[in-house]
Amino acid sequence: MGRYVTRRVLQAVGTLLLVMFLLHLLTTVAIQLNGNPAQAFFGDKVASPAQLAAVEQRFGLDDPCFDRVGDPCLGPFAERLGQYARGDFGTNLRGREVSDIVAAAAPNTLRLFCVVLITWLTLGMVLGSVAARRRGSAGDHGIRLTSVLIDAFPVFVLLIVYRYVVAVPLHRWAEETFGEDSWPPYWFKPSFDPDHPWATVVVPGILLGLAGSAAFIRLVRAGQLESYQGDHVRTARSKGLAERHVVVHHVVRNSSVPVVTAVGLTFAEALGGAVITEGLMNIYGMGGVLWEAVRNDDVGLVLGIVTLLAAVTVVVMIVVDVAYAVLDPRIRYE
C-alpha cells in the first residue's frame, strides 16, 4: 500500500510540473504574439516607456525572451517555479498577493463544495437506489427522464434563470412571509452575503450539485443493478437474510466503490461549474475571483488561480485513487 501511494504521489508531482510548463508555454506564446501585457495595467491610459519598463520588471516580464516568438522562455519558467516553491504566486494588477486573495476566497469555495458533494451523494444514492430497486417501473423511467433533463440544463442556464428570474420574487416572498430577520430570505438572496456565508451558498450549491448529479444517478443505478444479479446477493438471499439486510449490506455497500471514483472525475468539471456559479452569484470564492479577473483582463491573477486549482485537482485525484485502492484491493496490484 505504501509503495502504491508513493508511486502515485511521484507521478502526480510529475504531472503537475508538466501542467505548469504547459500553462507557462501558453502564457509565453500569448505574450509573444499579443504584445505587452504590462499595457493592461494602465487600461486605456497611455503609459510612458519608463512606466512600462517599471511594470514589466514588477511582474517579471522584462526578460528579452518574451520578444522572441517561438522561444520557450525556460529562464523565467525556472524563476516562476522557484517563486511557487516559496509560496509566492504573484500579485494581481493592484499589487495584492494572489495567495492572500486565495486565502480569503477559499473558505467560501469549500462551503460551496460541501453543499455540492452532499447534493451529489444524496440525489445519486437515493434516486439511483430507487431506480435500481424498481427496475422497469414507472419510477425508474421517471428517474431516468429526470437525469436526462438534468443533463439538458447546463449550470449556466440554471443559474441565469435562478438569479435573474426566480430569485428576486422568491426573496421578496420569503421576506414577507417569514420576516426580514429570519433565515429563509437569506437562502434566496440573489447574491452572496459575507455575513451569512452558509445561508447564501446553499441554493447555488444545490443548483451546481444538481447539474452534476445525473452522472451519479446513472452510476449508482448501473452499479446496483449489477450487484442485484451478483452471486453474493443470491447467496445472501438463499441464506434467508431479510431483504432489507441484503439491500443495505450486500447491494448498496458493494456498489458504493465506483461512486468514489466518480467524485474524482466529476470534480474537475465541477470546478469549472464553480467558476460560473460563483461568478454569476457574486460569491467571493476562487471561482468568483477568477471570473472577475477574466472580466478585468487581470492575466497574472488568472494564471495564478488556474495553477492553484490544477494543483488542487491533482491532489483530489490522488486522494480518490488512494481511497479506491483502500476500498478495492484489486486496484493496488495492477
Next chain:
Amino acid sequence: MSEEARPLAGAWRALRRRPDTVAAATVVLFFALMAAFPALFTSTSPRSCPIRDARLDPQGWGAAHPLGTDALGCDVLATLVHGVRPSLLLAAVVVGVSVMIGVTLGLLAGYYLGWVDYLVSRAVEVFLVVPLLLAALLVLSLFQGVDLGAGTFQVILLPAVVLILFGWMPYARYVRASTLEAKNLDYVTAARSLGASDVRIMVRHVLPNAIGTVTALLPTSVAGVISAEAVLSFLGIGVRPPATSWGIQIEQGSEWVTGGAPHILLAPLVCLVATVLALVVLGDALRDALDPRLAR
C-alpha cells in the same frame, strides 16, 4: 449481415422507432437549417438597430419584430437566427477535430503500447488536470488582444483551438481501452497471421469496435461545446462582436428581466435549452442503442 455484426445499422433501426429521438432529431435539424440558411427565417439584419425601437415587446408572427427588440433596438429574432451559425459551427468543428485527434492517439497508444502509450497517457493526464472551462478562460483572456478578422471562421477560431486542445482526452481514453480489448480477439490475431499490415488491422478490425462508444458520446459532446460557448461569450471572450451568439444575447438580456423586457433573455435561453435538450436525448438514445449491455 445480421444486426449484431453491424452495430451502427442496428442502432439506426432502433432509433427510428422511438418518437423522442425523432422529435429531438427534428429540433436539431431545425437549428442546423437555421445556421445554414438564416435568410429563410428572417429578412431583418441583426446589425440594423434603431435605438428608438429599443425593448419593444414581442409582436407575434408576421409583424416587423416577431420576438421584439433588445436594449439597443436590434431585432431579437434576427440576432437569434444569425447567432446559431457560430455556435453550431464551433461545436461541429471542435467535436470533429477532437474526435479525430482522440481516436488516432487512442488507437496508436492501445495498439503499439510501449513508449507511444506512455506519451499519450501522460499527455491525457496532463490535459485532464486543467478543467476545460478554466483552461478556456485562461487562454482566451491571454489571447484576447489577438485580432484574427471577422469572417465566419475567424470569429470561432480561437475558442475552437482552445476547446479542442483541452477536449480530445475522453475520446483517446475510450478508444485506447476498447483497442486493448479488441486487439487480442481471435479475428484480429487471424488477420495478423494472414499478413495484414498494422494500419489495415487498426482501421478495418480494431477501430469498428471502438467507434460505437465514441458515436454515443458525440451528441452530448456537441451539447457540451454549445453550452461552454455560451458561457465564454457571456464573459465576452467567446465569439466576438460584431458576430452574435446566444451567449452574448443572454448576457445582454439578463439585465432586462426585471426591467420589463424578459423576452430579450428568454428567447435565446429557450433556444439554447431546446438545442441542448434535443442533443442530450439523442445521445441518451444512442447510448442505449449502441451499448449491448443495456440492450439485455
